[in-house]
Amino acid sequence: MDEPWFEVVAGVLKQHKVDLVTYVPDNVLRPLIDLVHADPYFTAFAVAREEEGLGINAGAWLGGRRGILLMQTSGFATLPNALASLSVPFQIPSLLMVSERGTMGEFNIGQQLVARTMRPVLDTLLIENHTLTHLEDVAFIMERSITQAFATQAPCCFILSPLLTGGKVFAA
Amino acid sequence: MNRFDITKRMVALLRHDEAVIGGIGYTNFDLWAVGHRAQNFYMLGSMGLAVPIGMGVALAQPRRKVIALEGDGSILMQLGSLATVAARGQKNLAIVIMDNGAYQITGGQKTLTEEGADIVAIARGCGLNQSVWAADESAFEELIALSLKEDGPWLIGCRIDSEKPKDTTERDPPIIKDRFMRGLGVK
Numbered sequence: 502m503d504e505p506w507f508e509v510v511a512g513v514l515k516q517h518k519v520d521l522v523t524y525v526p527d528n529v530l531r532p533l534i535d536l537v538h539a540d541p542y543f544t545a546f547a548v549a550r551e552e553e554g555l556g557i558n559a560g561a562w563l564g565g566r567r568g569i570l571l572m573q574t575s576g577f578a579t580l581p582n583a584l585a586s587l588s589v590p591f592q593i594p595s596l597l598m599v600s601e602r603g604t605m606g607e608f609n610i611g612q613q614l615v616a617r618t619m620r621p622v623l624d625t626l627l628i629e630n631h632t633l634t635h636l637e638d639v640a641f642i643m644e645r646s647i648t649q650a651f652a653t654q655a656p657c658c659f660i661l662s663p664l665l666t667g668g669k670v671f672a673a
Numbered sequence: 674m675n676r677f678d679i680t681k682r683m684v685a686l687l688r689h690d691e692a693v694i695g696g697i698g699y700t701n702f703d704l705w706a707v708g709h710r711a712q713n714f715y716m717l718g719s720m721g722l723a724v725p726i727g728m729g730v731a732l733a734q735p736r737r738k739v740i741a742l743e744g745d746g747s748i749l750m751q752l753g754s755l756a757t758v759a760a761r762g763q764k765n766l767a768i769v770i771m772d773n774g775a776y777q778i779t780g781g782q783k784t785l786t787e788e789g790a791d792i793v794a795i796a797r798g799c800g801l802n803q804s805v806w807a808a809d810e811s812a813f814e815e816l817i818a819l820s821l822k823e824d825g826p827w828l829i830g831c832r833i834d835s836e837k838p839k840d841t842t843e844r845d846p847p848i849i850k851d852r853f854m855r856g857l858g859v860k
Contacts, residue, residue: 521732544732546761548725549753556722556754560694560729563714563850564737565859568729586718590846 506636506665507533510598513643514569515542517651519596521561521568523547523554525576529600529666533571551576552583559593567651569596574603574616577658581622588656589626595656596647601632605663608671623658630658633665674810676771676833677703680742682810683769683817684710689738691821692730692857695842696723696743698778700771702838704742711856715842715849721750724768728758731766734857738765738821745772745786752795758826759800767820767827768796773835781835796828804828 504512510533514520522537522545524530537543548554551572558568577599588595602609603616623630629649631642643659650657663669680703684693692712695701700723701715714730716723727741748755748770758766774787786792796804803820807813807829820827843849854860 546757548757550751552719552722553725553751553754553757556719556725557729557732557757559722560726560731561733562729563726563854563859564692564730564733564857565854566729566733583719583722587716587722590717591850592847593850 503636505532506633506639506661507536509636509639510643511536511540513640513647516644517567517647519567519569519647520544521558521566522571523557523568524571525551525554525573527571527573527576527600528669529573529661530571530598551579555580555583555588555595558595559587559591562593567596569598571598573600574619575612577619578615581626584622584626584628584656589628592654593656594650594654596650597656597658598661599658600661600666601663602669605668606670619660628656628658630660632660632662634662636665639665674807674813674831674833675836676700677706677836677839679810679813679831679833680704681707682814683740684708686814686817686821690856691738691740692727692734694723694727694730694739694741696741696747698744699838700742700744700747701842702840705842706838706840711852713856714853717844717846717849721747721754723747724751724754724758727766727768728754728761728763730857731763735765737857738767740767740769740820742769742771745770745774745792746776746784748792749785749790752799755796755799755801755828763826764824766825767817767829770828770830771833772830773833775835777835793828793830801826801828804830806830806832
């Protein structure tokens with residue numbers, strides 16, 4: 502049986518020496534969060550707000566350590582100022598992973614609306630972003646993009662599609 | 674106390690290439706004015722992130738002491754970061770809060786510390802037990818010396834006057850970053 506998406510993601514992070522994982526929790530990300538907590542290779546902890554995780558990871562990279570920030574769509578929407586005034590102008594390879602809400606069965610109108618701001622923000626700031634949809638593409642996209650992010654000193658965002666993760670479903 | 678004066682006193686106590694993160698605005702302007710060091714990082718936006726950035730550097734280089742300089746308006750934006758620092762027990766991090774009770778750079782509008790919010794009390798409530806107000810310049814120097822010698826995390830509050838900074842930091846982010854990384858031995 503194929504490895505599930507979160508095991509593939511954790512494997513790629515290890516392969517690229519990304520050992521710091523900051524996050525604001527999300528139900529879809531839970532198996533990945535559980536996995537990085539259980540694996541002593543990773544330093545993983547929750548932060549109070551997404552901006553804070555971006556700052557911690559930026560500082561870690563300045564000090565020679567690689568990190569990734571996990572969040573959901575609404576959390577991404579708190580980041581544009583920090584991306585535009587820290588990651589992009591200082592050329593910091595901030596790695597972001599967003600579990601996508603707001604589409605394919607969303608039940609919360611707030612999530613649906615805020616989700617529409619995500620890709621326009623990424624594209625406006627010229628931040629490389631990829632939607633991870635098919636399990637067989639996850640390793641390739643992530644490996645190449647992480648290599649590119651560090652080589653070009655530019656942030657990169659991975660969006661986890663409900664097609665990959667199953668998403669969050671309406672609890673009737 | 675005066676921002677430039679105590680920043681100068683702090684820098685004079687640094688002997689081991691300690692990293693210093695200057696929060697946005699006047700906080701990092703006076704850090705720059707004291708004299709550039711290769712281990713100084715100057716923010717140009719991302720208000721409130723001096724403590725998280727300092728924490729990240731501290732995580733990456735646990736044997737180096739890191740000082741995050743932040744203003745009252747800035748830390749009020751990211752109070753959660755004090756709880757994160759406390760929860761992680763980041764031993765090599767010291768936070769210095771320059772509190773003049775005002776958004777000085779935008780015209781001196783009052784901040785919430787002028788209305789009664791006490792940053793040191795908030796920090797203690799977040800679990801940062803080694804949080805104190807520096808009563809005067811000599812107490813400040815003693816606290817900085819202590820924070821450089823003993824395990825943190827530390828938070829040192831300083832009530833400062835509203836004098837303008839002595840200079841303005843050069844606003845060139847890739848150069849600031851490159852110098853800082855070389856200063857930390859990463860490049």
